[in-house]
Amino acid sequence: MPSAPIAVVTGASSGIGAATARQLAAAGYRVVLTARRKDRIEALAEEIVAAGQQAMPYALDVTDRAAVDEFATAFKTIAVLVNNAGGALGADPVATSDPADWRQMYETNVLGTLNLTQALLPALTASGDGTVVVLSSTAGHGTYEGGGGYVAAKHGAHVLAETLRLEIVGTPVRVIEVAPGMVRTEEFALTRFDGDAEKAAKVYAGVAEPLTADDVAETITWAVTRPSHVNIDLLVVRPRAQASNTKVHREL
Ligand SMILES: NC(=O)c1ccc[n+]([C@@H]2O[C@H](COP(=O)([O-])OP(=O)(O)OC[C@H]3O[C@@H](n4cnc5c(N)ncnc54)[C@H](OP(=O)(O)O)[C@@H]3O)[C@@H](O)[C@H]2O)c1
Numbered sequence: 001m002p003s004a005p006i007a008v009v010t011g012a013s014s015g016i017g018a019a020t021a022r023q024l025a026a027a028g029y030r031v032v033l034t035a036r037r038k039d040r041i042e043a044l045a046e047e048i049v050a051a052g053q054q055a056m057p058y059a060l061d062v063t064d065r066a067a068v069d070e071f072a073t074a075f076k077t078i079a080v081l082v083n084n085a086g087g088a089l090g091a092d093p094v095a096t097s098d099p100a101d102w103r104q105m106y107e108t109n110v111l112g113t114l115n116l117t118q119a120l121l122p123a124l125t126a127s128g129d130g131t132v133v134v135l136s137s138t139a140g141h142g143t144y145e146g147g148g149g150y151v152a153a154k155h156g157a158h159v160l161a162e163t164l165r166l167e168i169v170g171t172p173v174r175v176i177e178v179a180p181g182m183v184r185t186e187e188f189a190l191t192r193f194d195g196d197a198e199k200a201a202k203v204y205a206g207v208a209e210p211l212t213a214d215d216v217a218e219t220i221t222w223a224v225t226r227p228s229h230v231n232i233d234l235l236v237v238r239p240r241a242q243a244s245n246t247k248v249h250r251e252l
Pocket of ligand 1: 010011012013014015016017034035036037038060061062063084085086087088108109112135136137138179180181182183184185186187188191213
């Protein structure tokens with residue numbers, strides 16, 4: 001029996017990454033779960049294996065290029081790389097936001113994606129049918145006040161995906177960008193506001209149904225499981241209550 005194709009998911013310790021890992025495992029992939037918090041990816045891998053599917057944890061900081069290169073040596077072929085690790089820090093205006101936050105967001109959302117993609121591209125190509133997914137955001141396609149550093153970083157992730165698609169056309173690797181709008185995950189807004197639960201809750205206040213991590217994981221899994229000649233270049237997915245980054249219907 002041929003072994004299951006491998007899918008690497010970054011940021012699999014929570015939110016969209018964890019949901020994507022579960023769904024790709026259920027779709028028949030051997031899922032490699034990566035994130036910095038080892039205990040969480042170990043627990044998720046155990047849960048997936050207990051369900052009769054295949055998963056293994058690997059603790060990895062996507063900004064640590066030496067560690068990423070070491071990780072890549074473990075694989076001859078990889079079918080799918082989901083570059084999901086990332087997030088936002090702060091919501092201050094450009095005039096007063098912290099450059100350290102901008103740097104960290106660029107490091108994680110852009111260079112993290114670059115590190116994994118560069119390191120795993122040979123194994124993705126060797127699979128004869130590879131897929132790179134870049135989780136950008138609607139923040140990668142339009143701006144909003146207080147979004148500065150995150151918007152800049154996600155535009156960077158978007159440009160990385162578009163450029164890579166142009167450069168590797170003709171090789172057996174496709175590049176899919178998934179750009180979600182408002183998704184209520186346990187940690188995204190908490191991380192953004194440095195653990196301030198009140199500020200985090202305001203992001204979703206009065207919004208009837210923000211997207212869930214599972215909603216986004218479904219769109220990723222759908223895009224990844226299309227026949228290999230089909231490339232979903234860009235998939236923008238928002239809750240019905242959100243018409244744009246700045247136009248959100250709230251029942252308050
Ligand atoms: N929630 C939203 O509204 C929304 C909307 C559009 C796009 N997105 C994007 O979707 C992705 C997932 O978001 P989410 O809502 O699921 O956020 P989340 O729950 O905060 O998850 C972020 C994940 O990224 C990982 N991560 C952060 N820095 C990392 C690093 N240096 N190395 C390795 N892993 C790292 C975290 O794991 P560890 O801390 O364990 O390392 C965690 O698993 C992000 O790229 C985010 O920007 C989110």
